[in-house]
Each structure stands twice: as C-alpha cells, then as structure tokens.
Amino acid sequence: CGIVFFGGFYQVQDRLQNSSGGEQYGIMFVALVIFFWGAQVTQSVCHVTYCGVFGRWYFKMTGNAPLRKSLGVALTTSFGSICFGSFLIAAVRALEAMIRMARQDAMESGNTVCCIVLCVLEGIVSCIGDILEYFSEWAYVQCAVRGVAFLDAARITYSMMTCSNMVYVLKDLLVNSVVSLGALFCGVVGGVAGALTGLGFADGTAAAIGGGIGFLAGLMAGGAAASIIGSGTKTILALWAENPEPLRLSHPEIHEEFERKICAQLAVR
Structure with a gap:
C-alpha cells in the first residue's frame, strides 16, 4: 500500500508541475479525495468490525469467532455503506484542504479580502467535516448491528439522539x-x-x-x-x-x- 501511495504521489507531483493554476487545484482535489477516502474506508472497516463484536456481546450472541464474523459483515453487507459514508467525509476534508491552500495563496499575494472570506469558509467546511465524522461513527453502529444502508442508519441514529x-x-x-x-x-x-x-x-x-x-x-x-x-x-x-x-x-x-x-x-x- 505504501509503495502504491508514494508512486501515485510522485505521478501527481509530476503532473502538477506541468499544469496551470486551475488544473493544479483540480488534480490536487481528486488526489486528496482518493487519499482521504482510502484512509476513511480502512478506519471505518475497523470501527464497524469492533461495533459488530460488541453488538454480539451485548445480545449474548458471541458464538464462535465473533471477530471473524463481524469482519465479514464489514467487508460484505456493510461495505457499501462504509464506502459511501467515507466518501462524504473524504470529499469534505479534501474541499477543506483546497480552501486552505487557496487561502495561503491569497495570503502570499496580499489579497486580504479573499483571505478573510476563505478563512470563514474554511471554518464552516471544517465544522461540517467534524459533524459528519462524529455522526457517521454512530451511524456505523447501526450498519454493523442491523446491516442497514448508510442513509437508513443515519435516520435511525438521528431518531435515537432526539427521541x-x-x-x-x-x-x-x-x-x-x-x-x-x-x-x-x-x-x-x-x-x-x-x-x-x-x-x-x-x-x-x-x-x-x-x-x-x-x-x-x-x-x-x-x-x-x-x-x-x-x-x-x-x-x-x-x-x-x-x-x-x-x-x-x-x-x-x-x-x-x-x-x-x-x-x-x-x-x-
């Protein structure tokens, strides 16, 4: 995985050196989405697996090899939900990183108004990303225990927190x-x-x-x-x-x- 990542990084870096300003932002955004998406999927698979193990313990359904069974659920029936939720978080985090880069460019060029606007926008996007990450952790519990889709798990989680x-x-x-x-x-x-x-x-x-x-x-x-x-x-x-x-x-x-x-x-x- 590390070899693939560094190989892709150098290819992206080489492409950025031969690109214009707008194209550089587009290439960097796609590369960041892919990187954050992969990291989020890996982390979420582990989270759903752990949730499945504790769910089996809660209902006294441990049986044989609860970890293997929970991992199987995370990599099969719940994997689509994990990928979807992870993509939402990855897109927001990549957008946050791009806004931060644009703010730094505006700061270097002395554009104060643009820098202030981007600073406020970066804070808003960062808050959205934090909310998505926090909420998805609870939604993945429903994916692990019930095997429902991510949007259904989000609705169940919202009802749980409010009712x-x-x-x-x-x-x-x-x-x-x-x-x-x-x-x-x-x-x-x-x-x-x-x-x-x-x-x-x-x-x-x-x-x-x-x-x-x-x-x-x-x-x-x-x-x-x-x-x-x-x-x-x-x-x-x-x-x-x-x-x-x-x-x-x-x-x-x-x-x-x-x-x-x-x-x-x-x-x-």
Missing part, C-alpha cells in the same frame, strides 16, 4: 478525548523508548530519529488499541437506547448509571 433522551448522556461523553489522550501517551512512551535506544547505539542524531520513529509507531499502535474502547462505548450506548433490557440483566450497575445520568439532566430542566 430517547440520549443527548443527555452523549453531551458529557468523553470517550473520544480518552482515545486521543491514550494514543498520545503511547506515542510519548514510544518516542522516549526510541530516543533511549538511539542514544545507546549512536549520537544525538540517531536518538532524534529513533524518537521520531518510536513516537509514530506508538501513536499508531496506541490509537488502534484505544479505538476499540470508543467503538465499544458507542455500540453499548446505541443498543441501550433501543433496548436497555439486556444490559440491565447482565450489568445492572451500568444500566443504573445511564438512567441516573438521564434523570439528573431531566431534573435540571
């Missing part, structure tokens, strides 16, 4: 922050380990290189491991909003905590 008082639980949900901090912590640990290893074998340059490699490796490994927590939390909350009975029977303390949170927020209102 079941789940908004009072979700607004204080810090799982994304926990996942990010966990990945960052693993990156720091990996960076320190890499730097110490480099110092043990060579000079400061090797320590810097080892620290950088260790940080990236730790960040990716920690992010992959911590993302399981995020997927599991979202799956349990989404399924509890629809059918709280399985959780009440298996883990009554968690069920009572969710109810206490909602009742406390309703009392404040």
